Amino acid sequence: MSEYVTITIDDREVKARTGQKLLWAALENDIYIPHLCAIKAEKRPNASCRLCFVEIEGLSDPVTSCSRTVKEGMVVTTRSPRVDRLVKTAFELLLSDHDLKCSECPAHRNCALQTIAKKRGLKLRQKRFKPVIREFELDDSPQEFAFNRNRCVLCGQCIWADREEAKIGAIGFTGRGITRVVTTFQDVPLAESICTQCTLCVDACPVGALYYKDSAK
Template structure:
């Protein structure tokens, strides 16, 4: 069994198992840190969304909380001008590549982007960057699932869930701005081996994957 360590997050004394990941320790203690791509069971997180930055005493620059194991005496601040600047920049970049249509979105009111915006007082609509809508076709070919790639934030949660469900239909294709979640062979969901189990819909933090109405 792992030793118990004492750490401080935002002036709160917290006890946790040594080596536990800071992001989950914070969230389990009701301290919110924005996050999209982290996954509890993942030993080596991709840390791709770049939203979970925190300030750690002794470190010259903010670090992603999803990559930091807790140790005795760790001193963490979830907010600082540097952290807030990084999160704001990361969020704006993300939203510049997102089709914002909350009114007509299945995730409205239960969306991680809305949550981050509210928690950090950030606008959903980018202020400084132009929105680059890719006008990708919505895939409604599956029996019970609709996939709108224009709303996907590339967090990878659906890819993992699909793999864990034993289906392994979903994966990433292409790089950079063209990166997209798609099926093996890039065929519509309805033409893939998708079983409509819905595990991907359950974990999608935004409205990119939804149950058909």
Template sequence: MVQILVDNNIIEAENGANLLQTCLENGIYIPNLCYLNDSQEPFAACRLCFVEIDGHPVAACTQKVSEGLQVQTDTSAVRSLQKTAFRLLLSVHEIKCKECSANKRCDLQRIAKFLKVGLKPKGLEIRLKDPGLDSGHPYLIVDQNRCVLCGKCVQVCLQKHGHSYLTFAKRGFDTVISGYIEPDDIPLTFSGCTLCIDICPVMAISLKEGIKS
């Protein structure tokens, strides 16, 4: 076990443990969307979990705990990056909280509250995808205007089934999560596995009508 200093709290953790997970487990919240507990290779895509180490903002999920590490979670550089990343995500997110199944359980709402910012991407143009719903998967629907592309669904599917039936598709700004079945795969039928639906921080994935969980 080693000791690290996060803001003014001394925390004990195992040497080499993931910094983000260590903070979260010790009740220090750091905004994050894409981190999966105990993941060997953190995805590091959402760019929200910034902390400051040695005067530089770094993504906490990519850092390992070591003796004497000093971490600051609330510096102006950290907050500035977090707020920009958050605003960027909101600029492609359909804000219809009242109609949204994730209302009050949504990680975006939690982060907004934590960062003390609204759910409008101040100063940025809002650009939604049209159509927003992707039904390329045999029994799942992905709402592209809710999805934050954290990739958790792809990771859990891969972990569980050794092969992911959801994948990143297209490039750049157009990147989406979409169903992907190899042409010679046997037709995929619903087995009752809803890991991807359950893990989604914004409830962007749902079962198609008529498919019962």
């Protein structure tokens, strides 16, 4: 099997590694596709944020590029009215329960939501969906970092880092739908849990939910 395949993205012919996910092939060739939950998707795609839609020639509906493997001759379009509508809807849904106080946030100017908004010309506010106000208490029990769950976008990257990199299993998702949240076992503060405060989860967080106390992320 050849090590590379040739695909076309937005009329540009690019090389991608055989078996690579399409999102990463695009990003490595400086072609932007919005993404949030797939920061480490090459290792473990979870396709939950629904931001990375593209059109692929021959398929009737847009697909998530983080979960689609490249194939020789694949022809991909990253922007179309349908893709733009889907991305805008997914983005606005994310914002509907997000505590949007950017100027007070440690991730301000270094935030995946801000990047997506900027790159796709989207506004960092929405009126289409009923806002959900989340009022979780700040967990600032760890020595170096804090966890503000009102800013969490449920991307799962911290859980991945905790389980796969740190090999601890201190945090996980509980609840469904609007009650879904990242917690420790029995929802105790991080410092009272089995968390070793290694900070790998903080480094994995693409927004200002997990952040270092002494600096912007």
